[in-house]
Amino acid sequence: MPVEIIPTGAALGAEVRGLDLSRPLSDDDFEAVLQAWYDHIVLLFRRQKISDDDLIGFSRRFGDLDIAPASATDMAGSQTKSRPEIWIISNVVEDGKPIGALGDKEAEWHTDMSYVDEPPMASCLYSLEIPDSGGDTSFANMYKALEELPDDLRAAIEGRVCNHDSSTTSVGELRAGANEVIDVTKAPGAKHPVIRTHPATGGKSLYLGRRLNGYIEDLPVAESEALLDRLWAHCAKPEFAWTHQWAVGDLLIWDNRCAIHRRDAFDGSQRRVMHRAQIKGKQPF
Structure with missing residues (x-):
């Protein structure tokens, strides 16, 4: 299938169709994805069935990866359920310990890890389990802002x-x-x-x-x-934003250099498990 880029119609965001991210991207396909990412800031790939290795391989096409932050490791023990490059985002508790970070609360508008000298340029988030409702992720276009x-x-x-x-x-x-x-x-x-x-x-x-x-x-x-x-x-004006309602198998990659994002709270009795990779960035100028 040819690669299709379907804009959301909002201030940012586009869906990419025609790619199976469990397989390495050709150079031509990656160039199409990269240009779409620069144009739309956030890209959505639906109905993916990928492993942590696949997520890492896809994310690495954009640049070197960060290791999961200390906060994630502290909250989730040794993160033995994933590779070091993967940050588990989850509210699930097993054997009395969280398997991931950030729980079920609302996450306010932010840019990932901007509190370090060289913040990540991008984040890639893949959904494994989602609640019946809530936990939606919104993005805002900081060029337009x-x-x-x-x-x-x-x-x-x-x-x-x-x-x-x-x-x-x-x-x-x-x-x-x-x-x-x-x-x-x-x-x-x-x-x-x-x-x-x-x-x-x-x-x-x-x-x-x-x-x-x-x-x-x-x-x-x-x-x-x-x-x-x-x-x-x-x-925070709505005209700068787009909200994604997650389904299992959705993968989003967003550009932390020109977008902010937030997450809705959700019912903590329901499981939400996401795996995230971060692509290293350089000092902002």
Whole structure:
């Protein structure tokens, strides 16, 4: 089958049809996928039946992979149910221990691991088990968010740097070994430009990480808080977003450099098991 790219019709996202990701992609097919990814930011592959090795092999076509973060390892013991490159995202508890991370709570808008100096450029998430409802994942286009930023807000952030706090997870839980942040000017994390340049497309986008404990450097705290509140309210507008309702066998890959995402909460008595790979990135500029 020829590769088909079907845009969602929303601000971002497209479905890719005609590919079986349990088989290595040809160079031509990968180039088509890569261009579609640059064009649409998030790609969906439905009805896949892949192993962890297949997920790793597909993800590696985009670049070198990260090892599962320490937070995932801490929460899930040794992650013996997967390869080191795979982060298990799950609410399931077996023998008194979580098999994965992030549980069943709502995950607020964020970019994956922006609190490190070289955040992942992309995340690839594959669904193995899903609840009857809930757990949907939404994405927002940060190119468009920047393009439609009011002039005064754009002027206020030009050349600014934001600290991306590392103390909490995307579901608001304190990481193992971290202390509660009392003063955002002293929060741990990494400092990145508020407006970043995509190294492949050259496009400019907002890059905020997550709201909790964020701080725009060299501003009074009250001014930083007010500015971040306005930026996040703008980014969360529905016209920038697309929401995916998961089915078993769905695989999504998204570009962390120009998108944010969030997850709906779901019934914790139902199982949700996802496997995620992360592609390494470079320091934002």
